[in-house]
Amino acid sequence: MFLSSTSVRITAAFVAIAILCLFAADLAITTINPWQDLAALFLGMVTPDFFSLEHIGTALLRTLAFAFTGVALGSISGFLLALVFRFRAVRMFCAFIRAIHELFWALIFLQFFGFHPLTGVLAIAIPYAGIFAKVYSEILDETDPTPERVLSRKVDVLSSFLYARIPDALPHLITYTSYRLECGLRSSAVLGFVGLPTLGYYLESSFSQGYYSEVGALLLLFYVLIATLRLWARPRLIPLYVIAAPFFLGDGLPIVWGNVVRFFTQDIVPSPLRDGEGLPGLWHWLSDLAVNQAMPGIWNTLVLTQIALVLTGLVTLMAFPLISRHFGGPTRRGLGHVVLVIARSTPEYVIAYILLQLWGPSMLPAIVALALHNGGIIGHLIGRRSNEITLRPDAPKGIERYGYELLPRLYSPFLAFLFYRWEIIMRETAILGILGIYTLGFFVDSAIQNIQFDKAMVLILVTAFLNIGVDAISRRVRARLRLKVSMTCEGH
Amino acid sequence: MLKQIRRALLLSLALVAPVMADTFVFTAIPDNDETRLRERFQSVADYLSEQLDVDVRYVPVKSYAAAVSAFRNNQVQLAWFGGLSGVQARQLVPGSEAIAQGKEDTQFITYFIAHKSTGLEHSDTLPKAIKGMTFTFGSKGSTSGRLMPEYYIRQTFGEAPEDVFSRVGFSGNHSRTIRLVESGTYQVGAVNYAVWNSELDAGKIDTDAVKVIWETPSYQDYQWTIRGDVNERFGDGFKDKVKQALVNMDDPELLKKFPRSAFIPANNSDYDSIRETAKQIGIID
Numbered sequence: 001m002f003l004s005s006t007s008v009r010i011t012a013a014f015v016a017i018a019i020l021c022l023f024a025a026d027l028a029i030t031t032i033n034p035w036q037d038l039a040a041l042f043l044g045m046v047t048p049d050f051f052s053l054e055h056i057g058t059a060l061l062r063t064l065a066f067a068f069t070g071v072a073l074g075s076i077s078g079f080l081l082a083l084v085f086r087f088r089a090v091r092m093f094c095a096f097i098r099a100i101h102e103l104f105w106a107l108i109f110l111q112f113f114g115f116h117p118l119t120g121v122l123a124i125a126i127p128y129a130g131i132f133a134k135v136y137s138e139i140l141d142e143t144d145p146t147p148e149r150v151l152s153r154k155v156d157v158l159s160s161f162l163y164a165r166i167p168d169a170l171p172h173l174i175t176y177t178s179y180r181l182e183c184g185l186r187s188s189a190v191l192g193f194v195g196l197p198t199l200g201y202y203l204e205s206s207f208s209q210g211y212y213s214e215v216g217a218l219l220l221l222f223y224v225l226i227a228t229l230r231l232w233a234r235p236r237l238i239p240l241y242v243i244a245a246p247f248f249l250g251d252g253l254p255i256v257w258g259n260v261v262r263f264f265t266q267d268i269v270p271s272p273l274r275d276g277e278g279l280p281g282l283w284h285w286l287s288d289l290a291v292n293q294a295m296p297g298i299w300n301t302l303v304l305t306q307i308a309l310v311l312t313g314l315v316t317l318m319a320f321p322l323i324s325r326h327f328g329g330p331t332r333r334g335l336g337h338v339v340l341v342i343a344r345s346t347p348e349y350v351i352a353y354i355l356l357q358l359w360g361p362s363m364l365p366a367i368v369a370l371a372l373h374n375g376g377i378i379g380h381l382i383g384r385r386s387n388e389i390t391l392r393p394d395a396p397k398g399i400e401r402y403g404y405e406l407l408p409r410l411y412s413p414f415l416a417f418l419f420y421r422w423e424i425i426m427r428e429t430a431i432l433g434i435l436g437i438y439t440l441g442f443f444v445d446s447a448i449q450n451i452q453f454d455k456a457m458v459l460i461l462v463t464a465f466l467n468i469g470v471d472a473i474s475r476r477v478r479a480r481l482r483l484k485v486s487m488t489c490e491g492h
Numbered sequence: 493m494l495k496q497i498r499r500a501l502l503l504s505l506a507l508v509a510p511v512m513a514d515t516f517v518f519t520a521i522p523d524n525d526e527t528r529l530r531e532r533f534q535s536v537a538d539y540l541s542e543q544l545d546v547d548v549r550y551v552p553v554k555s556y557a558a559a560v561s562a563f564r565n566n567q568v569q570l571a572w573f574g575g576l577s578g579v580q581a582r583q584l585v586p587g588s589e590a591i592a593q594g595k596e597d598t599q600f601i602t603y604f605i606a607h608k609s610t611g612l613e614h615s616d617t618l619p620k621a622i623k624g625m626t627f628t629f630g631s632k633g634s635t636s637g638r639l640m641p642e643y644y645i646r647q648t649f650g651e652a653p654e655d656v657f658s659r660v661g662f663s664g665n666h667s668r669t670i671r672l673v674e675s676g677t678y679q680v681g682a683v684n685y686a687v688w689n690s691e692l693d694a695g696k697i698d699t700d701a702v703k704v705i706w707e708t709p710s711y712q713d714y715q716w717t718i719r720g721d722v723n724e725r726f727g728d729g730f731k732d733k734v735k736q737a738l739v740n741m742d743d744p745e746l747l748k749k750f751p752r753s754a755f756i757p758a759n760n761s762d763y764d765s766i767r768e769t770a771k772q773i774g775i776i777d
Contacts, residue, residue: 030626030659030677030678031675031676031677032607032609032675032676032677033675033676036675037675110558110561111561111565112565114561114562114565114567115551115553115562115567193554194554194555194558195553195554195555195558201554202527204526204554205525205526205527205529206527208526208664208665208667208668208671209525209526209527209667209668209671210671211527214527253517253551253562253567253568254567256565256566256567259564259565259566271777357672357677360626360677360678361659361661361677362659436661436662445632446632448557449555449556449557449631449632449633450557450632450633450775450776451557451560451561451580451584452777
């Protein structure tokens with residue numbers, strides 16, 4: 001458990017890369033009075049106006065409905081995929097669909113399903129299916145094989161699976177699924193930013209006009225919803241919610257099937273091929289796209305990701321003592337929990353959006369948003385892990401306890417979680433471009449705004465492969481460090 | 493458990509079934525305060541419903557491109573577009589027509605606005621001093637907030653906006669552009685003059701912090717565009733009825749929502765110059 005020289009070397013390497021990236025990054029605060037709006041926002045949070053938004057109830061209901069339907073569909077499909085996960089093709093397929101962010105899926109479906117509820121449901125269900133498939137299959141692999149071995153050979157495959165494998169894995173499957181439900185609520189809320197009728201829709205509209213009391217009301221309701229998740233989302237009630245949810249998605253607009261055909265046979269075909277310019281035309285089109293959009297997008301995405309990753313680590317190391325029983329009494333830990341719940345319940349997208357309005361456009365708001373949100377999540381996990389450690393009664397206190405007793409014991413799981421979230425941080429970094437930071441999402445959004453879906457699709461594919469690449473590197477680093485995150489503990 | 497799973501699956505699949513309803517649906521580009529979109533256009537839907545004798549529904553959208561896509565996908569049949577979004581939409585939907593525009597839209601203007609800290613004053617030409625400052629457009633798909641200002645920036649400096657300014661942003665809509673320049677987040681911005689004037693009248697602008705520094709020459713902007721196939725779906729002469737209803741709109745309360753003083757007939761060819769400009773800049777192929 002103690003610090004290996006490899007983990008020190010890898011830490012040093014990543015910190016060095018991040019420092020180099022700092023020189024390449026644009027970190028200016030360009031607003032003249034960045035704190036004035038922040039003060040106004042806090043004022044809004046303490047004077048929430050729950051009555052000015054007539055649709056606030058509907059917004060919450062839709063947020064829940066999309067989350068439940070999307071996560072349920074993702075979980076079922078993910079489970080089915082997990083059963084055949086040993087096939088390389090299935091693994092690659094799952095890695096691919098989860099490498100594309102929910103918002104990108106939503107932007108794609110919006111083009112041909114339009115404002116039909118299916119757009120939001122699939123935007124959540126598809127990437128979640130890819131994640132569920134991976135984690136479910138890992139959970140199933142880790143179950144004890146003994147019960148299966150003692151069965152008679154006459155027992156059919158399905159029964160042996162249902163009666164010998166599932167009972168052992170079920171608690172882990174349920175824990176993980178309920179954790180994903182919390183993520184689903186965040187995803188569902190964020191989908192509002194591209195026009196679905198969930199919380200984000202109203203949050204963005206109100207925020208952009210500076211109606212901070214409405215923003216306060218929306219955010220507070222969202223925190224309450226997530227903080228009380230364990231109280232109302234009882235395992236017994238879940239089937240009821242899942243069955244009811246599809247009826248509360250709203251009616252949207254009818255799907256016109258011709259649009260679906262058109263999208264796949266025309267819209268996403270590169271324009272030189274559509275116009276019959278042949279391969280030379282396609283080559284010119286692709287190289288133009290690569291040089292002017294993909295390359296700068298990839299560069300900014302990488303720079304921002306590496307800085308955000310290291311800052312996330314720093315935030316984690318500062319945040320976990322807030323909820324650790326080795327420091328401070330119950331009151332302080334209670335407050336610590338509130339801080340961490342707020343940090344991890346607020347989607348990065350929302351934090352980045354808020355900070356961008358306050359500080360002006362640069363990479364800084366995105367870096368801080370990613371570090372706060374992800375640091376909140378890992379801090380929570382490491383804090384809980386620290387509570388399992390029993391120290392000698394005469395162990396040192398304060399900073400020495402932190403540095404000599406806890407940190408060496410927690411550093412390995414800390415690195416494991418951090419590298420586990422590397423790919424997630426990159427997925428988010430790309431998507432934050434929609435807010436106007438020049439990562440890949442910016443160019444995807446611009447292409448969509450110009451109705452150039454062919455370009456948008458190429459850029460989304462580039463993003464997906466970048467994610468898959470980082471995921472592969474992260475797996476290698478973790479293997480090198482012999483780091484293993486137990487799957488049931490909210491790694492994703 | 494399996495039964496429940498199956499039921500949930502079936503229900504989710506049931507969502508896929510298209511619901512056909514013969515409601516005439518329209519949308520509008522979200523160019524202004526988005527929290528008030530529904531309230532702004534619901535009365536217009538009521539008016540049209542009364543005039544046309546069909547159910548009329550307004551759907552709010554979050555971006556200019558979403559308005560164009562909804563129109564193209566026949567999820568809306570009528571839209572209040574900007575000059576550029578209208579050109580994009582009509583190019584994508586053969587047979588669609590611009591049928592009416594605001595009286596002001598034949599002579600539309602973009603205001604360049606600046607924060608007081610820049611020390612810029614109103615002038616008759618685009619001040620060269622804005623080079624190197626930070627600048628925000630409105631939406632990426634806006635005529636008055638992106639297309640025309642970009643055209644004049646390129647004309648004045650002979651360079652793309654990214655090379656003229658130290659930072660270029662897209663605020664999303666015109667009222668947000670005003671907020672961002674007013675607070676100093678960006679030093680200079682380009683805004684739809686009608687939105688500026690109506691916010692000014694409503695006392696929402698801090699004129700000590702932000703002022704107009706240049707007005708562009710005039711151009712054609714917003715218009716109502718209708719799909720070519722509405723007569724087949726809603727009956728002969730429906731398109732003309734919609735056009736008449738729009739042109740006859742004289743309730744000042746309704747017109748204030750746009751804000752326009754009246755609507756007049758329009759043609760696709762009114763927007764040829766907008767299309768040319770968009771091509772020059774490379775926004776449309």
